[in-house]
Amino acid sequence: xxxxxxxxxxxxxxxxxxxxxxxxxxxxxxxxxxxxxxxxxxxxxxxxxxxxxxxxxxxxxxxxxxxxxxxxxxxxxxxxxxxxxxxxxxxxxxxxxxxxxxxxxxxxxxxxxxxxxxxxxxxxxxxxxxxxxxxxxxxxxxxxxxxxxxxxxxxxxxxxxxxxxxxxxxxxxxxxxxxxxxxxxxxxxxxxxxxxxxxxxxxxxxxxxxxxxxxxxxxxxxxxxxxxxxxxxxxxxxxxxxxxxxxxxxxxxxxxxxxxxxxxxxxxxxxxxxxxxxxxxxx
Numbered sequence: 001x002x003x004x005x006x007x008x009x010x011x012x013x014x015x016x017x018x019x020x021x022x023x024x025x026x027x028x029x030x031x032x033x034x035x036x037x038x039x040x041x042x043x044x045x046x047x048x049x050x051x052x053x054x055x056x057x058x059x060x061x062x063x064x065x066x067x068x069x070x071x072x073x074x075x076x077x078x079x080x081x082x083x084x085x086x087x088x089x090x091x092x093x094x095x096x097x098x099x100x101x102x103x104x105x106x107x108x109x110x111x112x113x114x115x116x117x118x119x120x121x122x123x124x125x126x127x128x129x130x131x132x133x134x135x136x137x138x139x140x141x142x143x144x145x146x147x148x149x150x151x152x153x154x155x156x157x158x159x160x161x162x163x164x165x166x167x168x169x170x171x172x173x174x175x176x177x178x179x180x181x182x183x184x185x186x187x188x189x190x191x192x193x194x195x196x197x198x199x200x201x202x203x204x205x206x207x208x209x210x211x212x213x214x215x216x217x218x219x220x221x222x223x224x225x226x227x228x229x230x231x232x233x234x235x236x237x238x239x240x241x242x243x244x245x246x247x248x249x250x251x252x253x254x255x256x257x258x259x260x261x262x263x264x265x266x267x268x269x270x271x272x273x274x275x276x277x278x279x280x281x282x283x
Contacts, residue, residue, distance in 0.1 A: 001162040002220045006087035007094055011115045011142070082147055083116065089166045090114050093173045096214040104275050105181060112136075112176045114143045114169070121146075134168055136175035138184050143172040157235035163225035164232035166215075167208055167266070174207030175200075177275075194255050198238075199280040201256040202265040205233060206278035209269020216270075226270060233262040 094111050101109040115121060120129045124139030130146040137144065145168075153168065154160035178184050178200065187196045212229060215221050234240065237259025239249045256262070269278055 001089075001166055001222060001225055003085065003088045004218060004220050005091040005095065006084060007091035007111070007114070008087075009090060009094070009111050009113050010083065010087050011113050012083070013121060014116050014118045082150075085162065085165070086114065086116070086145065086169065089169045090173075092166075092215050092218060092220055093170055093211055095218070096211050097173070097177060100210065100214065100275065101177065101180070107180060109177075110141070110180060112141045112143055112173065114145060117144060117146055118148075119146070134172055136172045136179070138175075138179045141176060141179065143169070143176070145169070145172075153232060153235070157232070159228070159232040159235040161225075161228035161231075163221070163228040166225075167212070167229035167232050170208035170211045171204050173211065174204030177207050178204065194253065196281075197255045198257045198261075202261055203278050203280040205257070205262050206265040206269035206280065207275060209266040209271075210273055210275050210278065212266075212270045213273030229266060229270075230263050233266045234259040237262050 094109075097109045098111075101107050115123070118130070120127060121144055123137040123142065123144055125135075125137040128135060128144065130148050133149050133152075134143065134145045136142070149168070150165050153164060175184070183200065183203070187200050190196055208229070212221065212226065216226075236256070238254040238256050239251070239258045242249045242253075251258075257265070265278070265280065269275070
């Protein structure tokens with residue numbers, strides 16, 4: 001993926017940490033945490049996870065953050081390549097949605113902040129660890145990202161590449177779009193069932209595809225980039241992760257959608273460039 005304008009909406013909290021579990025937001029990586037909760041804690045624990053993926057804020061224990069160091073983390077230069085890359089992707093999403101949202105949904109776009117962290121982070125939705133993966137908190141309109149997830153995406157999920165990483169960020173921005181449009185609140189009021197959670201996540205995938213359509217017009221997409229994103233979407237499907245974690249698939253427990261569904265909805269947005277084609281709730 002080629003680099004474009006870098007966003008200034010980056011909040012660098014790397015080296016700070018907290019304790020506890022985030023209650024709010026929803027993202028690609030939260031599926032890993034949710035699966036672990038489901039396998040270890042049963043239905044009561046799954047209800048707790050549903051609060052994480054449902055898009056609504058929940059009360060959180062506020063704890064003071066303490067500086068943390070991790071010898072396995074890369075050098076924290078202010079101008080490090082990963083930070084520049086993330087800022088470039090975020091800048092591209094800003095450029096796209098500032099135009100697309102008013103044109104297609106008659107809604108002004110408000111830029112979210114992207115928080116970089118290591119180990120653990122405090123959000124308006126609670127405290128989350130790196131194992132939660134990237135997530136969006138509607139309570140503060142911020143995306144949260146620990147670079148270590150990109151390493152996991154390449155190593156554990158076999159989905160390497162810059163555009164696979166860009167897809168992850170664009171998916172979380174998709175949740176921000178849903179929050180601006182009131183979709184997250186509607187899902188929360190409707191009961192936040194697994195079925196609605198899947199539809200919410202698939203729509204965020206489709207919105208990520210819409211971003212990719214316009215990023216391609218911006219000249220930021222290279223040959224093979226779309227395939228990287230599709231591989232990433234497939235790798236984080238519920239069925240793929242369940243098969244890897246427990247050896248079998250339980251479709252009724254899906255919260256993010258199957259690999260096939262995630263690929264299809266990303267591709268739908270990428271081909272159409274029209275967020276109105278992302279109505280997962282009407283199907």
